[in-house]
Amino acid sequence: MRLTDMDPLEYFFGVGDGELSVWHSPADLDLDGDGIPDAVALDFDGDGLIDDAMWDSDGDGVADRVLLDVAADGTAAAVFADSGLGLWDQPIVRLPVDVDGDGRPDHFLEDTDGDGIADRVVDGPG
Numbered sequence: 001m002r003l004t005d006m007d008p009l010e011y012f013f014g015v016g017d018g019e020l021s022v023w024h025s026p027a028d029l030d031l032d033g034d035g036i037p038d039a040v041a042l043d044f045d046g047d048g049l050i051d052d053a054m055w056d057s058d059g060d061g062v063a064d065r066v067l068l069d070v071a072a073d074g075t076a077a078a079v080f081a082d083s084g085l086g087l088w089d090q091p092i093v094r095l096p097v098d099v100d101g102d103g104r105p106d107h108f109l110e111d112t113d114g115d116g117i118a119d120r121v122v123d124g125p126g
Contacts (some may be wrong), residue, residue: 066080
């Protein structure tokens with residue numbers, strides 16, 4: 001499925017017994033540049049910067065990792081996996097991203113055009 005073929009996705013978030021918050025976001029994060037969405041960038045506060053990304057690390061069409069960038073600096077501060085109960089509450093200590101297949105995790109989301117949407121994952125320093 002190509003990026004242009006996808007409808008916007010709806011996300012429902014909430015804690016406890018309160019009302020759910022709803023966000024809409026296009027599946028628009030193409031980490032490997034093949035035109036097929038690998039992740040969905042979410043901007044919860046509307047500032048134009050990505051707050052997190054849902055990523056399909058094994059390419060099966062189901063997001064299995066959430067990368068949270070709470071500082072909006074392009075570095076994932078935390079990574080979570082689905083618990084199997086529809087909750088993204090399983091912390092992952094080490095970022096398991098190796099898009100280029102070099103055996104080293106890739107640490108940064110790169111936004112080359114400055115539009116607030118990461119274009120791809122690239123290696124970090126060191």
